[in-house]
Amino acid sequence: MLFRQLIDAPTGTHSYLLADEKSSSAVLIDSVFEQHLRDLALIRELDLKLLYTLDTHVHADHVTGAWLMKEALGSMIAIAKASGAEESDMLLEHGAQIAFGGLSLEARATPGHTNGCLTYVLPDESMAFTGDALLIRGAGRTDFQEGDPHTLFKSVREQILSLQGDCSLYPGHDYSGRCATTVTEERRHNPRLGDQVREEDFVGYMNNLGLPHPNRIDEAVPANLRCGKPTDDSSFPGTPDWGPVIRTFAGVWQIEPEWVFKNQSEVSIIDVREHEEIKASPMGRLPGSAVIPLSVLRDRIHEASNAKPLVFVCPAGARSAIAATIFEKEGFERVANLRGGILEWRSIGLPVEL
Numbered sequence: 001m002l003f004r005q006l007i008d009a010p011t012g013t014h015s016y017l018l019a020d021e022k023s024s025s026a027v028l029i030d031s032v033f034e035q036h037l038r039d040l041a042l043i044r045e046l047d048l049k050l051l052y053t054l055d056t057h058v059h060a061d062h063v064t065g066a067w068l069m070k071e072a073l074g075s076m077i078a079i080a081k082a083s084g085a086e087e088s089d090m091l092l093e094h095g096a097q098i099a100f101g102g103l104s105l106e107a108r109a110t111p112g113h114t115n116g117c118l119t120y121v122l123p124d125e126s127m128a129f130t131g132d133a134l135l136i137r138g139a140g141r142t143d144f145q146e147g148d149p150h151t152l153f154k155s156v157r158e159q160i161l162s163l164q165g166d167c168s169l170y171p172g173h174d175y176s177g178r179c180a181t182t183v184t185e186e187r188r189h190n191p192r193l194g195d196q197v198r199e200e201d202f203v204g205y206m207n208n209l210g211l212p213h214p215n216r217i218d219e220a221v222p223a224n225l226r227c228g229k230p231t232d233d234s235s236f237p238g239t240p241d242w243g244p245v246i247r248t249f250a251g252v253w254q255i256e257p258e259w260v261f262k263n264q265s266e267v268s269i270i271d272v273r274e275h276e277e278i279k280a281s282p283m284g285r286l287p288g289s290a291v292i293p294l295s296v297l298r299d300r301i302h303e304a305s306n307a308k309p310l311v312f313v314c315p316a317g318a319r320s321a322i323a324a325t326i327f328e329k330e331g332f333e334r335v336a337n338l339r340g341g342i343l344e345w346r347s348i349g350l351p352v353e354l
């Protein structure tokens with residue numbers, strides 16, 4: 001199984017990508033709206049077929065990326081029936097199986113943080129994704145949404161800490177840089193829910209946390225009850241519309257050489273090699289390209305016009321990726337790195353000037 005843990009630092013949210021490597025079928029658990037382009041890039045670069053986005057519950061601190069992923073890749077949105085969410089494709093109840101290729105996850109109802117909390121468990125109990133029911137050395141809050149500490153205590157004890165001892169547990173959040181734990185660890189060391197803690201101790205603990213109201217609850221809960229479907233276009237983590245530009249997992253805007261060739265008059269092409277290097281190279285240059293070497297690029301940004309989108313090029317696309325990033329940081333919105341550089345341009349038979 002392919003497994004990736006992804007973190008949204010501002011909200012401490014953990015997302016999980018799981019895939020069956022034989023069929024490339026994948027699921028994404030607890031995606032984050034603002035991280036859509038990052039997650040989409042990873043799924044594309046790993047050549048995965050995203051079948052489902054799964055949410056563990058209606059989050060109060062961030063908006064799910066489920067709807068955006070459905071728009072981009074046609075994945076199905078799955079969430080608990082008890083969540084009350086609309087816009088989903090599959091409403092899950094306790095015991096539901098989510099199959100992806102030769103793998104599957106079982107949904108276990110673990111209410112108490114919210115009514116619709118689910119924990120997703122691999123059939124061999126090697127991994128479970130607990131959302132906010134069980135956190136590492138902690139537990140999700142029970143003081144808003146439909147929180148109830150008695151219910152959460154029962155859910156965690158009966159559905160999560162009853163799994164085999166070496167089952168790895170992956171939470172929906174962590175705010176201290178911790179990534180995973182196990183059933184045995186939490187039974188021994190969880191101060192709220194470990195074996196030594198009684199239900200009345202837990203309820204007393206949870207009822208006296210005194211935490212501030214979540215910052216984004218008024219925005220996040222209604223949006224998550226729509227599975228992340230925006231009410232307007234203004235808040236999209238947008239993909240540029242000037243050409244088929246994609247965001248790579250490395251965080252660079254990238255464009256295909258075929259499109260650039262067909263639309264050369266619509267863009268400005270900037271070669272970032274040194275002048276001497278270009279003269280000495282047998283590779284040639286892209287027709288109509290200007291030269292601003294990477295070594296002086298930061299000092300010469302003012303020479304560039306943003307009248308047309310800027311496409312950066314170098315032999316293999318490495319230095320030009322840095323150039324595109326420099327321009328993006330300087331506020332140029334329409335920039336892209338030429339995928340594969342001059343090597344790919346030539347390899348697919350596009351013309352160069354010698």
Ligand SMILES: [Fe+2]
Nearest residue numbers: 059060132140
């Ligand atoms: Fe939550």
